[in-house]
Amino acid sequence: MKAAGIGGALISNINPDEIDGKVPMLSEAWWEHMVHAVNKGKRIGVDIGAFNCPDWSQSGGPWVKPEMAMRYMTYSETNAEGGKYVNLQLTKLEEEFQDVYVLAFPSLASEKKLLSSKNATIKVTPNVPNETNLIDQDTTSMASFSKAVENH
Numbered sequence: 180m181k182a183a184g185i186g187g188a189l190i191s192n193i194n195p196d197e198i199d200g201k202v203p204m205l206s207e208a209w210w211e212h213m214v215h216a217v218n219k220g221k222r223i224g225v226d227i228g229a230f231n232c233p234d235w236s237q238s239g240g241p242w243v244k245p246e247m248a249m250r251y252m253t254y255s256e257t258n259a260e261g262g263k264y265v266n267l268q269l270t271k272l273e274e275e276f277q278d279v280y281v282l283a284f285p286s287l288a289s290e291k292k293l294l295s296s297k298n299a300t301i302k303v304t305p306n307v308p309n310e311t312n313l314i315d316q317d318t319t320s321m322a323s324f325s326k327a328v329e330n331h
Contacts, residue, residue, distance in 0.1 A: 307323065
């Protein structure tokens with residue numbers, strides 16, 4: 180790897196059929212191999228990392244059906260008047276999403292105060308193009324940090 184110009188590698192544990200090879204995963208021999216790989220990499224200048232995941236490349240493989248795949252959580256928000264029975268249709272963000280939890284809690288008075296470019300000043304160092312987009316309440320607008328980081 181070093182001779183080929185590779186500066187780092189990740190070791191992954193992928194065993195979808197749960198059939199161990201010559202060195203069973205997490206056995207004493209497996210740990211010895213891992214320690215050897217990391218130490219050898221350090222000695223020759225190749226960074227060795229490891230990650231453990233249930234499937235291929237941390238996100239799934241052909242054997243993982245959509246309903247079993249890794250997911251991310253998002254949310255929607257609905258305001259309602261409390262102290263009485265409420266019958267609401269909650270927003271479903273996408274068809275393939277499934278409801279996980281519904282949380283209900285009293286609103287805080289401070290939630291009514293929105294930070295915006297009209298009532299606040301924003302200063303970003305180093306300068307960022309469109310920095311007011313960070314507080315404009317518009318989830319489609321952006322402020323790009325990449326150019327500021329490159330020039331810093």
